[in-house]
Amino acid sequence: MKRNLITNALSLFAAMAALMCAVIPALSADNKSNVTRPDPLPSWNDGPAKQAIVDFVRVTTDQASPKFVPPEERIATFDQDGTQWVEHPIYTQVVYCLDRVPALVAEKPELKDVEPFNTVLSGDHEAIDKLTLPELEKILFATLAGMTADEFHAEVKKWITTAKHPRYDRLYTELVYQPMLEVMQYLRTNGYKTYIVTGGGQDFVRVYAEKVYGIPPEQVVGSALGTKYGYDKDGKPTITKEPELLLNDNDAGKPEGIHLMIGRRPHAAFGNSTGDQQMLEYTKAGDGERLSMLVLHDDAGREYAYGPAQGLPDTKVGPSPRRSTMRQKGMAGSSSA
Amino acid sequence: MKRNLITNALSLFAAMAALMCAVIPALSADNKSNVTRPDPLPSWNDGPAKQAIVDFVRVTTDQASPKFVPPEERIATFDQDGTQWVEHPIYTQVVYCLDRVPALVAEKPELKDVEPFNTVLSGDHEAIDKLTLPELEKILFATLAGMTADEFHAEVKKWITTAKHPRYDRLYTELVYQPMLEVMQYLRTNGYKTYIVTGGGQDFVRVYAEKVYGIPPEQVVGSALGTKYGYDKDGKPTITKEPELLLNDNDAGKPEGIHLMIGRRPHAAFGNSTGDQQMLEYTKAGDGERLSMLVLHDDAGREYAYGPAQGLPDTKVGPSPRRSTMRQKGMAGSSSA
Numbered sequence: 001m002k003r004n005l006i007t008n009a010l011s012l013f014a015a016m017a018a019l020m021c022a023v024i025p026a027l028s029a030d031n032k033s034n035v036t037r038p039d040p041l042p043s044w045n046d047g048p049a050k051q052a053i054v055d056f057v058r059v060t061t062d063q064a065s066p067k068f069v070p071p072e073e074r075i076a077t078f079d080q081d082g083t084q085w086v087e088h089p090i091y092t093q094v095v096y097c098l099d100r101v102p103a104l105v106a107e108k109p110e111l112k113d114v115e116p117f118n119t120v121l122s123g124d125h126e127a128i129d130k131l132t133l134p135e136l137e138k139i140l141f142a143t144l145a146g147m148t149a150d151e152f153h154a155e156v157k158k159w160i161t162t163a164k165h166p167r168y169d170r171l172y173t174e175l176v177y178q179p180m181l182e183v184m185q186y187l188r189t190n191g192y193k194t195y196i197v198t199g200g201g202q203d204f205v206r207v208y209a210e211k212v213y214g215i216p217p218e219q220v221v222g223s224a225l226g227t228k229y230g231y232d233k234d235g236k237p238t239i240t241k242e243p244e245l246l247l248n249d250n251d252a253g254k255p256e257g258i259h260l261m262i263g264r265r266p267h268a269a270f271g272n273s274t275g276d277q278q279m280l281e282y283t284k285a286g287d288g289e290r291l292s293m294l295v296l297h298d299d300a301g302r303e304y305a306y307g308p309a310q311g312l313p314d315t316k317v318g319p320s321p322r323r324s325t326m327r328q329k330g331m332a333g334s335s336s337a
Numbered sequence: 338m339k340r341n342l343i344t345n346a347l348s349l350f351a352a353m354a355a356l357m358c359a360v361i362p363a364l365s366a367d368n369k370s371n372v373t374r375p376d377p378l379p380s381w382n383d384g385p386a387k388q389a390i391v392d393f394v395r396v397t398t399d400q401a402s403p404k405f406v407p408p409e410e411r412i413a414t415f416d417q418d419g420t421q422w423v424e425h426p427i428y429t430q431v432v433y434c435l436d437r438v439p440a441l442v443a444e445k446p447e448l449k450d451v452e453p454f455n456t457v458l459s460g461d462h463e464a465i466d467k468l469t470l471p472e473l474e475k476i477l478f479a480t481l482a483g484m485t486a487d488e489f490h491a492e493v494k495k496w497i498t499t500a501k502h503p504r505y506d507r508l509y510t511e512l513v514y515q516p517m518l519e520v521m522q523y524l525r526t527n528g529y530k531t532y533i534v535t536g537g538g539q540d541f542v543r544v545y546a547e548k549v550y551g552i553p554p555e556q557v558v559g560s561a562l563g564t565k566y567g568y569d570k571d572g573k574p575t576i577t578k579e580p581e582l583l584l585n586d587n588d589a590g591k592p593e594g595i596h597l598m599i600g601r602r603p604h605a606a607f608g609n610s611t612g613d614q615q616m617l618e619y620t621k622a623g624d625g626e627r628l629s630m631l632v633l634h635d636d637a638g639r640e641y642a643y644g645p646a647q648g649l650p651d652t653k654v655g656p657s658p659r660r661s662t663m664r665q666k667g668m669a670g671s672s673s674a
Contacts, residue, residue, distance in 0.1 A: 072553055149596055193555075206600045216409055217600030218530075227596055229589035229615055237619045239596045246583070246597070252566035259486055259564055259576045260583070261598055263543045263554030278566055282574045 040186040043179040056291040067289040080198035082272040086175040088304040100143040145243035156207040198222040199250040223249040254279035377523040380516040393628040404626040408528040417535035419609040423512040425641040437480040482580035535559040536587040591616035
């Protein structure tokens with residue numbers, strides 16, 4: 001039954017050329033009419049994926065259409081890792097956590113000889129890549145919790161504006177997918193409110209989402225630690241991040257997070273992996289016109305090629321706590337059936 | 338220390354005439370200039386409370402002001418019960434839960450002779466008013482959980498468009514405070530995004546918030562049960578409400594909820610009770626211009642008069658699970674100090 005649901009839900013498939021940071025001339029002929037106007041998706045190859053998006057926007061925003069969606073109900077959700085920016089070879093936020101370990105150990109020297117912190121400090125990439133899920137969780141909680149929300153924000157801001165991707169030697173925030181930026185902008189231009197719905201931490205993504213994706217903090221839904229309101233030594237109110245997971249915004253957690261944080265079912269959703277399956281199903285199961293799309297990564301030259309789909313290998317994204325639970329079989333394979 | 342924080346945080350005090358559903362002529366002379374223009378707050382008496390709001394809007398929206406707030410950071414939060422609509426003699430959502438008991442017992446006849454359901458069925462108001470906190474929690478979880486989000490939405494919608502307040506014989510959604518509607522509209526006109534941040538259930542309030550307050554579901558933050566994503570017998574995705582509290586959006590839970598759901602500190606916050614203390618403190622503690630205000634209920638003729646503040650009695654709002662934890666001492670008293 002679930003398999004059928006997947007194939008029904010994911011009838012559209014984004015065979016998208018993932019152009020990173022490419023600047024493409026913004027004008028081309030619109031072949032749907034005789035009037036020449038700007039192509040809203042200039043980085044997209046012509047084909048069923050692009051057409052599905054354009055058709056979706058047309059029928060949901062034309063008041064004469066039986067599939068018209070009132071502006072206030074126009075919600076579109078986007079996974080982040082692998083959908084909006086590069087997730088290989090390691091999730092960016094996991095790199096952040098690993099990079100934070102030296103500072104953490106400087107604050108808490110007792111961790112220096114304790115696993116898994118000593119493995120991370122060793123810099124032995126092979127050993128780091130073999131860290132187990134509980135070990136990685138220990139690192140994530142230790143580096144993401146125990147400080148105030150303001151301190152965390154400042155730390156991430158500093159890191160994200162300096163750390164660079166090992167392959168491209170560019171800031172992670174430059175490794176976003178131009179075609180997806182265009183889809184988000186196109187939807188916003190047509191009255192859609194765009195949200196990020198990520199398995200990553202929402203406090204992390206909120207630091208740069210407005211600048212990078214044009215998505216404000218209040219439209220970022222993500223995994224979240226619990227927090228504790230209190231007062232600092234000067235009596236000033238603080239919000240402290242606790243080492244407990246309040247919202248695991250993956251798999252079933254995505255529609256649950258959408259219900260909690262948005263309270264409306266999206267009309268369009270975009271993802272790229274098993275962690276997005278339920279969000280795409282949930283979106284597609286709503287009344288009226290709905291769009292659920294998957295990004296396929298098939299460009300090994302300019303990005304990474306992985307599936308499993310269309311014969312591409314099921315490469316691992318690691319080290320990540322999601323790897324073993326979220327990406328077991330890859331989702332793209334079933335969607336292309 | 339806490340007491341100091343309160344008095345510092347709540348230096349402004351809304352001595353507001355709580356006019357319910359009053360229609361007041363929309364035009365009056367603006368005494369701040371020689372130009373006659375519409376008064377944005379026609380239902381407010383002239384005085385420091387009204388002036389504080391007008392001054393706040395002026396300095397935060399004037400680009401030449403050192404206190405200018407960029408549009409994307411203009412967040413204003415409002416408690417609901419006692420701040421936007423009547424909370425006496427019983428919180429509206431508690432009335433909903435009590436009203437739901439007969440239908441619940443019809444579905445589950447085994448509850449008929451079980452406390453506290455049999456007390457509610459008896460209709461004995463005196464006995465109902467004496468229900469203990471654990472008994473009330475049992476009723477709330479039983480009537481708010483165990484159904485899908487769609488079913489819950491439909492139930493609340495039916496109830497809220499028919500149930501009437503015992504004193505006024507009017508729909509609860511008509512018992513909103515005209516001055517507060519004006520403040521929300523005034524802030525929105527000036528680029529503020531208005532949010533409800535309520536101890537009430539966010540799924541409940543989201544049903545009517547857009548129509549009644551002009552606040553869309555995604556801008557309602559409230560107490561929330563956990564949910565579970567699954568599939569119905571036809572394989573259709575469902576979100577089911579679970580009998581466990583995920584977010585208790587009262588007291589410290591309010592700034593925690595704001596951090597979780599909005600991710601920005603408000604520049605203005607409005608409340609009326611102890612449950613709002615931390616939200617108002619948190620708001621006021623931010624950099625730049627911040628506005629924290631309390632609604633004072635001092636009009637026994639047209640609404641209810643209660644405090645404790647200005648010699649008004651600390652009347653109970655019951656029966657409610659919040660009564661014993663949230664309203665122990667009343668907040669208004671300390672704010673007027």
